[in-house]
Amino acid sequence: MDKELKARLTPLALTAGVVAADQLSKWAITQTVRPWTIGASFFGDFFQIVRVYNPAIAFSIGSGLSSDLRRVLFGLMPLVGIAVVLVLYFRSKDMRPFHRWCLAGVVGGGIGNLIDRFFRPEGVLDFLDFKFYGILGFDRWPTFNLADASIVVAGALLLLSLLREARGAKGEKEGTRG
Helix, strand or coil, rough: CCHHHHHHHHHHHHHHHHHHHHHHHHHHHHHHHHCCCEEEEEECCCEEEEEEEEEEEEEHCCCCCCCHHHHHHHHHHHHHHHHHHHHHHHHHHCCCCHHHHHHHHHHHHHHHHHHHHHHCCCCEEEEEECCCCCHHHCEECCEHHHHHHHHHHHHHHHHHHHHHHHHHHHHHHHHHHH
8 A cells, every 4th residue: 555545544543433432332321321311420410421312413403303304404414524524535635644633533423423313213322411510501511422522622623723824824924024
C-alpha cells in the first residue's frame, strides 16, 4: 500500500473504533437498564446512567414532526452529510493528518447514531446524563451517547485547529506587509 493511501486510511480506524464503542456501550445499556429509567447515579445525582431514546436530533429538535418525516429528514440528511465529508476526505490531497483524524471522529459518531436511526424504532439511544445546575436554563444537560460525544469533541478540535491556522496565516500575511 502506498504511503499516501495509508495516510488516508489510517484515521478511519478511529471511525471504526467510535462506531464499535458506541454500539457496544448501547448494547450494554439495553442489557442492564430498563427503558426510561436511571440505571446508576454517581456523585449524588451529578452523573447518571439512564436509558432514554431520542426520535429527533440534538436537543430533541424535531420531535414534534411525524415519525415518517423524522425518518426521512434525520436518516437521509446525516447520511448525505457523512457522504459529503467522506468525498472531501478522500479527494483532498492537502488535508492535514490532524484534520483527517478529526473528520474520522465526526464520521464515526455520525455512523453510530445512523445505525440507531435505521435499526432502533424508538430512536437514538442516549444514556449519559449530567446535572447542569440551571446553566442556560438546563437543570440537566440533554442526555447523550458516545457517538454524540465523538461528534462534538472531534468537531470542536477541528474547528479550533482551523481557526488557529487561519489566525496564523493572517499573522504571517500581516507580518510580510510591514
